Amino acid sequence: MILTVLKNLFSRPVTRRYPAEAIREPCPDYRGAIVFDVNKCVLCNACARVCPALAITIKRTERQIIFDSLRCIYCRRCLESCPKDAISQDVHYAKPRTGRHNMAMNVPVPPKPSPKPAV
């Protein structure tokens, strides 16, 4: 017992000394923030159909992806369903939001380039 007491007196704390020591990097396969690549998206609605939390809405006529990050459960189903690999996942957490008003993220999709006129 005396040994344990002495050991604990002179040993460093088990926990990370946060401001002095950097926080641990997340694992390479961590399921973090969802990132949409608007240039690859073809608005096929596959991600919105499989999403268990109904966090994705695709508005085809307005060419918009509306992503509700507060509903998202980060399950990765949308990544698996996307035929164009337009969705990816960051290893870091999604950024916090200041309120519900701005959590729906509107991502405009640029219109496709017009086909070249036939020569």
Next chain:
Amino acid sequence: MAKTIIPFGPQHPVLPEPIHLKLELEDEKVIGVTPVIGYVHRGLEKAAELNKYPQNIFLVERMCGICSFTHAWTYCLGIEKMLNVVAPPRAGYLRVVWSEVGRLQSHLLWLGLFADALGFESLFMQVWRARELVLDINEMTAGHRIIPSTCTIGGVRRDIGGDMAVAVQGKLAALKQMLDDTITQTVIHDATIKRRTVDKGRLPRDRAEMLGAAGPLARASGIAIDMRLTNYGPYAELGFSPIVETGADCYARTMVRLRETYQSITLIQTALARMPQGELAVKAEGLPDGETFTRTEQPRGELVYFLKGNGTANLERVRVRTPSFANIPPLLAMLPGSDLADVPVVVLSMDPCISCTEK
């Protein structure tokens, strides 16, 4: 002597989740208990009927934060039976790994909370420190610490192989070392723990059988009941046999869970070592029709899923019976006769998971 009624819970320092017990006391002795549940009902069974069946995997996983993978596995087994799909062998082994990781973190969480209920704060911190290693395994292999979300209909969504399997084995060895060095020694030899637990909350074998006790609670009363014996995963190939104690008191329940922690470590190590090569999932297509009844072993005991499909993408009925619900009648049999000061210990010894119970 006049009777006094003392409310215990729903908010109580030792209760991780809200359950209300009306304790009838005569002096300091409990003579009767009336449970009141319904503080965390979320209507998940109904919500599961409104979702399409593949989306429900993530919903049922969130029924309980601790036994999340087992819920998903049981649901997937039920759907697989309806769609006539059998998961490939490698998926079976990987499912065992994640399910046993879930059991490890659940039992260690419980052991910490139990030590906390005894007032043994340093053991609580040591156990939860060891539990971090298990959560690291979950984060490494599945991407999240608590909810793996790796089970899918027809198999699993992620693989553990090569470097990852070696890293998991390393974490398990470190965990075993930590358990051997401090935690197990303390639980086995500490006089305070024994005084607070031995002969407290006795549930004799015949009472346990009559009241339908499940899981470690039944096994601590000498009943060798474990759904893993039904071999819903490759448990027979991994040499599984249930752990049984005959003490029938709070100490026996502690020992059952502690020994199961070691057993889970061995099961994961064996599963990783013997994992067959092959694909991770088979394609499951079609719409579920008919009725299935699936039983698996959660960390707290037998989990039952009744699923009824009607040939559409939505299920007609999802009925879940969780082990904590089955363990409430035995709890009411355990409490009378004990002192008021022992009530927190006896309540925690059944490992109450009220979110599971009420869904």
